[in-house]
Amino acid sequence: MEFYVQQILNALQVGSVYALIALGYTMVYGILTMINFAHGDIFMVSTYLAFFTSTLILGLASGLNPIVVFIATLLTAMFGTALLAVVIERLAYKPLRTAPRISAVITALGVGLFLENFMVAFKPVGPAPRFLPHLIPAVNFNIGGVTVSTIQIVIIVVSALVMLLLDTIVRRTMVGTAMRAISWDKFTAPLMGVPVDRVISMTFALGASIAAVGGTLYGMAYTIDPYMGIRIGWWAFISAVVGGIGNIRGAMIGGFILGFVEIFTPVFLPSTYRDFVAFSLLLVLLIFRPTGILGRPMVQKV
Amino acid sequence: MKSAFWKRWGLLLILVTLFPLTIVLPQSGVINPYINLVLKYVGINIILTISLNLVNGYMGEFSVGHAGFMAIGAYAASILTVWVFPREAGAFFFPLALIAGGVAAGIAGLGIAVPAFRTRGDYLAIVTLAFNMIIKSVLENMEVIGGPRGFMGMEKLTSLAWVYVCVIVTLFLARNYVFSNFGRGVLSLREDEIASGLVSVNTRQVKVLTFVFSAFLAGIAGGLFAHELQFINPRSFTILKSTDMLVMVYLGGIGSLGGSVLGATVYTLVLEGLRTVLQQFGISQEWRLVVAPLMLILLMIFRPRGIMGLREFRFLTPRDDQPEMLAEQRKRIKAASRIDEVSP
Amino acid sequence: MTMLHTKHLTHWFGGLRAVHDFNLDLQPGELVAIIGPNGAGKTTVFNLITGVYRPTEGQIVFQGQNLVGLPTHRIIVGGVARTFQNVRLFKELTVLDNVRIAHYARAGYLAWEAMLYLPRFTRQEAQIRQDTLELLDIFDLADLAETVSRNLPYGQQRRLEIARALATRPTLLLLDEPAAGMNPAEVEQLMETILWIRRQFNLTILLIEHQMRVVMGIAERIKVLDFGQTIADGTPAEIQNHPRVIEAYLGVEAV
Numbered sequence: 016m017e018f019y020v021q022q023i024l025n026a027l028q029v030g031s032v033y034a035l036i037a038l039g040y041t042m043v044y045g046i047l048t049m050i051n052f053a054h055g056d057i058f059m060v061s062t063y064l065a066f067f068t069s070t071l072i073l074g075l076a077s078g079l080n081p082i083v084v085f086i087a088t089l090l091t092a093m094f095g096t097a098l099l100a101v102v103i104e105r106l107a108y109k110p111l112r113t114a115p116r117i118s119a120v121i122t123a124l125g126v127g128l129f130l131e132n133f134m135v136a137f138k139p140v141g142p143a144p145r146f147l148p149h150l151i152p153a154v155n156f157n158i159g160g161v162t163v164s165t166i167q168i169v170i171i172v173v174s175a176l177v178m179l180l181l182d183t184i185v186r187r188t189m190v191g192t193a194m195r196a197i198s199w200d201k202f203t204a205p206l207m208g209v210p211v212d213r214v215i216s217m218t219f220a221l222g223a224s225i226a227a228v229g230g231t232l233y234g235m236a237y238t239i240d241p242y243m244g245i246r247i248g249w250w251a252f253i254s255a256v257v258g259g260i261g262n263i264r265g266a267m268i269g270g271f272i273l274g275f276v277e278i279f280t281p282v283f284l285p286s287t288y289r290d291f292v293a294f295s296l297l298l299v300l301l302i303f304r305p306t307g308i309l310g311r312p313m314v315q316k317v
Numbered sequence: 318m319k320s321a322f323w324k325r326w327g328l329l330l331i332l333v334t335l336f337p338l339t340i341v342l343p344q345s346g347v348i349n350p351y352i353n354l355v356l357k358y359v360g361i362n363i364i365l366t367i368s369l370n371l372v373n374g375y376m377g378e379f380s381v382g383h384a385g386f387m388a389i390g391a392y393a394a395s396i397l398t399v400w401v402f403p404r405e406a407g408a409f410f411f412p413l414a415l416i417a418g419g420v421a422a423g424i425a426g427l428g429i430a431v432p433a434f435r436t437r438g439d440y441l442a443i444v445t446l447a448f449n450m451i452i453k454s455v456l457e458n459m460e461v462i463g464g465p466r467g468f469m470g471m472e473k474l475t476s477l478a479w480v481y482v483c484v485i486v487t488l489f490l491a492r493n494y495v496f497s498n499f500g501r502g503v504l505s506l507r508e509d510e511i512a513s514g515l516v517s518v519n520t521r522q523v524k525v526l527t528f529v530f531s532a533f534l535a536g537i538a539g540g541l542f543a544h545e546l547q548f549i550n551p552r553s554f555t556i557l558k559s560t561d562m563l564v565m566v567y568l569g570g571i572g573s574l575g576g577s578v579l580g581a582t583v584y585t586l587v588l589e590g591l592r593t594v595l596q597q598f599g600i601s602q603e604w605r606l607v608v609a610p611l612m613l614i615l616l617m618i619f620r621p622r623g624i625m626g627l628r629e630f631r632f633l634t635p636r637d638d639q640p641e642m643l644a645e646q647r648k649r650i651k652a653a654s655r656i657d658e659v660s661p
Numbered sequence: 662m663t664m665l666h667t668k669h670l671t672h673w674f675g676g677l678r679a680v681h682d683f684n685l686d687l688q689p690g691e692l693v694a695i696i697g698p699n700g701a702g703k704t705t706v707f708n709l710i711t712g713v714y715r716p717t718e719g720q721i722v723f724q725g726q727n728l729v730g731l732p733t734h735r736i737i738v739g740g741v742a743r744t745f746q747n748v749r750l751f752k753e754l755t756v757l758d759n760v761r762i763a764h765y766a767r768a769g770y771l772a773w774e775a776m777l778y779l780p781r782f783t784r785q786e787a788q789i790r791q792d793t794l795e796l797l798d799i800f801d802l803a804d805l806a807e808t809v810s811r812n813l814p815y816g817q818q819r820r821l822e823i824a825r826a827l828a829t830r831p832t833l834l835l836l837d838e839p840a841a842g843m844n845p846a847e848v849e850q851l852m853e854t855i856l857w858i859r860r861q862f863n864l865t866i867l868l869i870e871h872q873m874r875v876v877m878g879i880a881e882r883i884k885v886l887d888f889g890q891t892i893a894d895g896t897p898a899e900i901q902n903h904p905r906v907i908e909a910y911l912g913v914e915a916v
């Protein structure tokens with residue numbers, strides 16, 4: 016029993032990170048019907064931003080309150096990643112908005128691999144795995160045989176808050192309404208006075224900064240390396256598709272499903288089967304329910 | 318009448334004359350082993366580019382998983398030459414192994430195509446991506462064929478002559494396919510799927526056929542690749558390999574066989590050249606991997622159709638489709654229709 | 662035998678009823694027009710007949726064969742062809758290839774026969790090329806065979822679209838606003854063309870058109886749709902004086 020409670024907790028921890036990244040995939044898809052294959056690597060860059068910021072802060076002033084360091088790191092990573100995403104969107108995706116849809120998708124794939132290979136070749140980063148400095152004192156609590164760490168609590172709680180916040184933004188604010196308007200009809204929205212370019216940039220910025228939250232939290236718990244964009248990014252992408260790409264709540268649900276797949280696969284199979292299970296799940300789901308769990312069926316325009 | 322003879326048979330004659338050279342030149346040492354290797358890579362890449370171009374260029378769909386088909390071809394052919402066929406007669410059975418690899422990849426392609434083409438859009442991208450990952454994961458988990466360590470023991474059967482033959486055969490098959498109902502059907506899908514159904518194209522059939530053919534070619538390329546390197550492992554066939562193919566397709570030109578030949582050749586030579594340049598300046602070879610994605614991005618933005626987009630070299634166009642032949646035929650038809658002049 | 666017969670044909674888009682209880686009996690050789698204001702469901706009727714949409718309710722029988730549920734290409738092979746309101750050519754392909762594509766179902770060679778360049782393939786391809794050029798010649802497009810169709814002037818694009826539709830050897834031709842965007846002289850020529858191809862190719866024609874000159878000039882029977890419903894059905898003379906038609910076109914006050 017304790018074993019399963021422990022595993023569920025671990026699954027929630029991993030699933031939170033997947034869900035945070037999946038949100039970025041799903042938001043961009045929702046608004047532009049474009050798979051932003053670079054998003055996983057943007058997440059990867061965010062962890063390095065968190066790494067360098069926290070190392071710098073702790074190197075300059077070691078006696079700071081850990082909470083202050085954590086928040087400063089988080090905000091810097093969010094801001095930096097958002098900036099990167101907007102720059103990518105303006106330079107690489109915007110010129111292709113009227114081109115055939117696959118052009119933008121291929122470009123995104125190129126951007127992702129560029130970021131990844133650039134980080135490998137770029138000396139200050141390099142291919143070796145790294146650890147983020149300890150931002151929050153890691154304390155383990157033992158509750159009835161189940162180990163809960165402060166890091167785990169922070170990850171789950173912060174993720175939940177961010178998701179709640181995003182859900183509110185999309186449902187209740189002007190920006191959210193504008194996003195939904197564009198996703199509904201890209202061509203009519205500007206006629207209604209929706210500033211399409213700005214809203215699209217904001218969507219990218221928002222998606223990227225949420226991924227940066229995921230990146231910072233992830234870096235606190237695991238090692239980071241330039242290839243994680245692929246490993247974690249693809250899983251988050253599956254989460255988004257499984258939940259129903261384009262649907263924000265779907266992305267959250269998908270993230271947790273993939274978290275459970277990751278944690279519970281090794282319980283039944285050798286852990287090297289993780290990718291196999293995740294991608295087979297994706298394939299089977301696509302065959303029987305192409306729109307994912309919460310996605311709405313696409314209407315074919317003739 | 319010399320020119321008429323050359324027009325009809327010239328290309329074939331050139332191709333046949335070149336063949337002995339592909340055997341003699343490497344063996345006599347006129348071209349050194351490095352150049353020989355680069356030429357073989359050019360050939361393998363031409364086949365891969367044609368393969369992906371059929372799906373991404375001609376059909377206008379988006380496959381990210383062609384490295385998966387290459388993997389299947391590579392493993393299937395290698396298993397045959399190492400475990401099944403007698404080693405003494407390896408060279409004799411090699412073409413059989415290649416074809417078997419292609420067929421295996423084609424069957425996998427069929428398995429993917431049938432569910433994947435139920436709807437249009439990004440669906441194929443996602444399905445092929447999942448397929449590539451599953452193949453890699455399966456190969457990593459099959460200890461019999463080496464698991465993550467890979468599979469080895471193949472003899473170096475991929476000679477320049479074999480690559481040459483495979484490239485010519487691929488071009489022949491692909492050209493005939495492209496200039497048939499199926500090839501035109503695929504081109505029409507790219508532009509307007511509804512309209513092509515409405516002019517009697519069986520869109521599903523065309524998609525599945527083309528995809529299977531494409532997978533078959535990727536499988537052949539995989540077999541050649543494996544018997545060149547004499548060692549394959551699951552990591553040789555990741556999305557990175559698929560990206561190489563994408564760059565070659567979009568560099569040379571979508572919807573063009575000539576473009577595929579051009580794209581594969583230029584890209585392979587540029588990357589090899591870059592290796593030397595980086596070495597000269599003492600820069601880390603890792604920067605080479607940054608070039609391919611960067612090229613892909615710039616191509617998509619500035620020249621999304623590539624050098625030869627939707628155009629074809631003359632020597633790759635069937636004779637009857639060449640302008641003079643068409644003009645002649647038009648003249649004949651006009652002459653005939655003068656008799657009963659009633660057109661609207 | 663009736664050429665085309667629809668019964669209780671109804672189609673919903675979500676909560677919108679685009680076509681409501683559409684009944685049609687088309688006799689061989691007839692030329693019938695469907696008219697009605699924008700959004701009356703005319704093009705939807707064409708989409709239902711050609712299998713682009715599957716009707717929510719009702720039957721479509723073409724020469725004794727049920728069409729509901731058949732894939733589009735099978736319906737076309739069966740003898741139905743259509744053109745589009747806004748010309749839908751394969752813009753990046755040549756004039757020749759646009760029409761050759763429409764021969765897809767007529768050639769019987771298989772993919773591997775094509776790849777290996779076997780005699781059956783070359784023979785049938787030669788036939789297709791010949792037929793295509795002959796058809797293009799009829800429409801005065803033969804000299805433009807190698808032009809990319811995007812580069813044709815509008816009038817020729819329209820003609821090419823009709824040629825492409827005829828290449829599938831239809832017995833029933835559905836024309837969706839063929840006169841849209843044409844000047845009076847071109848309209849005049851179009852009317853002649855329509856009558857000429859009907860004779861020459863033995864066609865039954867169903868026509869959607871806004872220009873009354875065309876409809877009144879060539880149609881033998883007219884059906885009027887409004888909000889998906891058939892509000893009138895009769896000869897041109899009857900339709901011209903039909904009160905509900907005047908109402909639909911000119912508004913209630915006119916009555």
